[in-house]
Amino acid sequence: MDDLDRRLLGVIQEHFPIDERPYLQIARQIGSTQVEVLDRMKALVDRGIIRDISPVFDLQKLGYCSTLAALDVPAERLDEVTRIVNAREEVTHNYLREGEPNLWFTVIAESPEALQRVLDEIAREAGCGPVANFPAQRKFTARVVFDFGDRDDA
């Protein structure tokens, strides 16, 4: 990534323009051209640096609830349990971590009851003890951390 890529990411990480011609607006903000911005964007997508261009929604305002859950999975069953957990569309993120428990995943559902049902079903299928449930209580921050030198934007 060069300086122009970093300036581009600095803008579009948090402020993708809601405009007829968003890439033209971005080009104006970073002192480039629409053609160049489109080329750079395509390259960043192709290289896998940009995962997705879509908004982050407030899931509670859309009527959903979520939680962070964890399972302690023995090494020899990791692939199998990962398949069970990942197969659920309610599971949005899943990470293998050092320590115990080692498998940490986030779950969304349309009600607390539905959420609990998903956790119970995963526990039953996985067969390595109950799923630990860590619902969030208070949010101090949730944001992006990539600092591309756009301090003004922070």
Next chain:
Amino acid sequence: MTLDPRDWAVIDQLQSGIAVERRPFDYLAQCAGMTLEEFLTRVLRLKREGIIRRMGVRLRHTKAGMAGNTLAVWRVAEEDVERVGTLFASMPEVSHCYTRATYEGFPYNLYTMVHAPTQAQVGRIIRRMARESGVADFVTLKTLRELKKSTPRYRRPHGEP
């Protein structure tokens, strides 16, 4: 704010992703069955009302130069939660800082995600967090592998008009 079916049509289209082309919202508006003007007006309102928390791209941490990622969990006394949570949330390397319910055998109540270009830097940041907060009881759970990361797909609740 109450969401009407046309708002949900907008939300639905936005979730399918914004294309890299000159006028990406034209196609999304067409699919939502409305004019571009109405589509953009509704997106702006969703943003203003906080239903869209962030209008932006999602990056892959590791490919964007953040190779060190760790979940650090802290056991903080109830009367210290406000002070420590505010302190951790003020650090630029901390992306998420939440209090969470505890679970049998896992008494930690304050959760932080810490990111840096290297794992060694993450370790230094966590030691600084411990020093500055005075919280001695914590565990670090380094991210070994991302097994799934999908963009959630929200749907209009059943039974609503």
